[in-house]
Amino acid sequence: MEGPQGPRREDHGTAPCHRMTVTRHHESKCPACEHPINAAGTIDAKDTYVAEPGDITVCYGCACVLVYADDMSVRLPTTKELVETPPEQQAEITDLQKKIKLLIDLFPKGPSEPPS
Ligand SMILES: [Zn+2]
Numbered sequence: 509m510e511g512p513q514g515p516r517r518e519d520h521g522t523a524p525c526h527r528m529t530v531t532r533h534h535e536s537k538c539p540a541c542e543h544p545i546n547a548a549g550t551i552d553a554k555d556t557y558v559a560e561p562g563d564i565t566v567c568y569g570c571a572c573v574l575v576y577a578d579d580m581s582v583r584l585p586t587t588k589e590l591v592e593t594p595p596e597q598q599a600e601i602t603d604l605q606k607k608i609k610l611l612i613d614l615f616p617k618g619p620s621e622p623p624s
Pocket of ligand 1: 538539542543568569
């Protein structure tokens with residue numbers, strides 16, 4: 509099935525999926541904080557969507573909104589892209605940003621760094 513932004517794998521409900529779908533791609537750096545980004549995960553654990561160019565993502569280093577370019581590197585969104593983001597998606601993005609900011613506050617050096 510083709511979604512509005514390209515191919516999309518459908519969950520046919522034959523087995524519940526408890527793990528999010530992760531799309532791995534080559535590493536690029538967040539233009540705002542230089543956090544390395546090499547994967548995208550879905551917000552909904554049951555969603556099997558695979559990230560592709562044009563999709564919006566949120567940086568786990570600084571919680572800024574990013575967009576996947578044609579080569580799956582990340583860039584800052586244009587004003588037009590932000591304005592044209594559907595309200596439901598804007599709400600999901602804002603909620604995800606809040607969660608990421610909480611994680612950043614809890615693990616300022618990143619979750620893989622031992623506490624000092
Ligand atoms: Zn960042």
